[in-house]
Amino acid sequence: MTDREQIINAIAANQPAFSPLPATHFTAEDQEDLASQFADTLTAIGSVVFVVDNLADIHQHIKSNTSADHRVISTIGMVEYNEDIGTNISPHSLQNVEIAVLKAHFGVAENGAVWLTEELMGNRVLPFICQHLMIALPIKDIVANMHKAYERIGNDSYGFGAFIAGPSKTADIEQSLVMGAHGPKTMTIFLMRS
Amino acid sequence: MSTETKDHAALADDFNKDEDRVDWHDETLWWIRQKRDKAVNKLPDWELLRDTASAIKDNVLSNLSVYLQEFEAKAQNNGIIIHWAANAEMHNKIVLDLLKAKGIRQMVKSKSMLTEECHLNEYLENNNIEVIDSDLGERIVQLAKEPPSHIVLPCIHKKKEEIGELFHLHLGTDKGNSDPQYLTETARQHLRNIFITRRASLTGVNFAIAQTGEFVVCTNEGNADMGAHLADIHIASMGVEKIIPERKHLGVFLRLLTRSATGQPITTYSSHYSKPRDSKEIHVIIVDNGRSKQLGRADFRNSLKCIRCGACMNTCPVYRRSGGHSYHNAISGPIGAILAPNLDMEKFADLPFASTLCGSCSNVCPVKIDIHQQLYKWRQVIVQNGYAPAAKKAAMKLMSITLSSPFLYHTSGKAGRMVLRFAPFAVNNRFNPWFKQRDMPAPPDQSFGEWYAKNR
């Protein structure tokens, strides 16, 4: 008998009588001011939030906050930072990226997470390997909680997707919180009015 | 560290020699428990979430054989390669064979309690494969040649000065510098170099979705992703119980997991792996290692609902004051004490006794495992099977003699009170395990028997 058969048989023999799945209805959270709840949570988890009018404002912000020797990669239509970083490049070549500017599908007010799938990352490793991560998100794309988040994801198909909530962090040394464990040291979210 | 021959009580004794450290350990974990409370109290639906999570896990356990096959089929459709391992040896062998086939001698690994349970690192090192743990806490205990002492906070028992010394020895940091920011930055540089150069990466699995064949890995550091997205081959090891039926159920579990663990609303990264990158490989190893047996034990199967949040450890008065290593098992604390005897009842006979049965663990558990009741039930099973720990056996024998003889009961009561009054140190000695590290109460002037004889 293979390990597979052995395991499946043993489990089938030992599993208890069928127990149905429960309903998953939860209190609808306050839909009123999702943007300010989202912004408050982001600040609490160590992110920086800017409210801007549009993409052009973000371009301006990045230009005035980076120096020429920084490698910046953007997938939000800034010609000077457009690089082909798709599957034909080695992810290792992204190790010197200082700033990555990406779009997210939506944000989650209760925990400050944003949802990105592979297409929005350009390359899977980019949002993890860059030193600073910046996300552009229309204000209208904020959902209340994780139940709403998965409703929104629905049956979408993706190779890889991630909720990202704030900069990479650790508190493994005597519970002192340090930002920038292995991934980005900062995370900035631009909330766009349009 | 040799923990092989000592039981929980003896190991807890070692830990208790340094009283300041015990207090610090106790307070740190209680602080984390309080952070959990704050986060939990913000969610009006908290109890509903726990009930729902528990019911979803009931459904999972009742239909696990079907869900596993569904997960396998969907994952295979997505291009993931599935392996099955009946036990730890098989799991380790699969990992080794995968690495050997690619001529890989070095692997980077993110947190996986399952690989601790299987002693994978040791096995691979014996086969000339170097493994580097990338979670900062795990890297620290790895450098110290110790196992993790907590499933979420692997080096919670270590002071920053000790970590500074380890880093000075192994990573060349300045002697005497134990600033967490400085040490973390050093580890970041050191591990970046590892991530960039390793062709194989192993991660754990927090949730595997039957409906879609994807699996989710949660970290705060981003180490699982740095490893997986830079490697040619990503191996993910999961216990059979990691299955959840549908993607939408992640909404329930991700809301519970980190709030219970550290009081954060969610981990920094909740990564959903569905398909491998072009021309790269993802392998999932589905491991039983005693879990199907536990599933067949009606009294204990609920332990398989565990989502490894660590809340039961942070709240446990025994864990907080005895430290994770005193449980001499990969998974420590209350949940470890109900999982371990299933694997080896004799070796872990002491663990279900390492509890006050106060029930705090069951109260915080996000999937509502009846942890303290299972601890109590394990005690019966262990005694019935003749595996009671030696000290307990002697104490129980004495008690049954005393209780069956009214004469002895009276005299031992009187003698006991005399001793307490005139020689308080005599009872607080190594022959009386109950009073270790405890202050003696003032003795009553009369025993209940004497009082009753006078007052009836």
Ligand code: SF4
């Ligand atoms: S038993 Fe419950 S509280 Fe303990 S680690 Fe598992 S899920 Fe968390």
